[in-house]
Amino acid sequence: SDLLTKRYQEVCNNKPSVAVYPVYYPKFNTHKLLKNEGEVWIVIPGAVSFSRRDYLALLPPDVSYNSHIKFVILGNKNTADGNVVYEKVSQAGLLHNFVFFDGFVPEEEFYSYVLQCDYIMPLIHPNHGEYGKYVTEKISGTYNLATAYRKIMLCPQEMNTYEDFQDSSLFYSINDIQTFVNS
Numbered sequence: 001s002d003l004l005t006k007r008y009q010e011v012c013n014n015k016p017s018v019a020v021y022p023v024y025y026p027k028f029n030t031h032k033l034l035k036n037e038g039e040v041w042i043v044i045p046g047a048v049s050f051s052r053r054d055y056l057a058l059l060p061p062d063v064s065y066n067s068h069i070k071f072v073i074l075g076n077k078n079t080a081d082g083n084v085v086y087e088k089v090s091q092a093g094l095l096h097n098f099v100f101f102d103g104f105v106p107e108e109e110f111y112s113y114v115l116q117c118d119y120i121m122p123l124i125h126p127n128h129g130e131y132g133k134y135v136t137e138k139i140s141g142t143y144n145l146a147t148a149y150r151k152i153m154l155c156p157q158e159m160n161t162y163e164d165f166q167d168s169s170l171f172y173s174i175n176d177i178q179t180f181v182n183s
Helices: 002-011 082-091 107-116 129-135 141-148 157-161 174-182
Strands: 040-045 069-076 098-101 152-156 169-172
Touching: 040 107, 040 141, 069 082, 069 107, 082 098, 141 152, 152 157, 152 174, 157 169, 169 174
Parallel strands: 040 069, 069 098, 152 169
Antiparallel strands: none
16 A cells, blocks of 8 residues: 555665555455445444454444444454444444344355445544554555445544545544534
């Protein structure tokens, strides 16, 4: 990713490098999912782990999402921090706004959700501790999924400074995520 080139050159004593975007996926069998009229699906793909995504940012105090908003947590909730995320969502009374999976999400189902979603959300907040690495030394596969399938990403305002995201994302303030998502 262009985003990592500067850091790579610093670490590798300015050795030549080029950004490569692996955004071509094989054609997977998919199926039509039941999506109610007016629902907005926000897919958050991958392992349900706090080290990879800031799930708790979706759950500020007294949060309330409109009933047509569905966050699709597209990973196994029974691994890593999945059950903690599920429990926090349940405690907030928001299970009706979330879709969770109790096991490995087969490719057919995974890509069906990606193809039919309205937005993809990396849930990476660079100004919050360990998530900064996703704009300096790592990228998230979520970026590639969004690019390959031409899905709009929902990203924090801090990511608006990176060219890779400017023309393919909508940006929110982490302090006002509820208002952003509901609108």
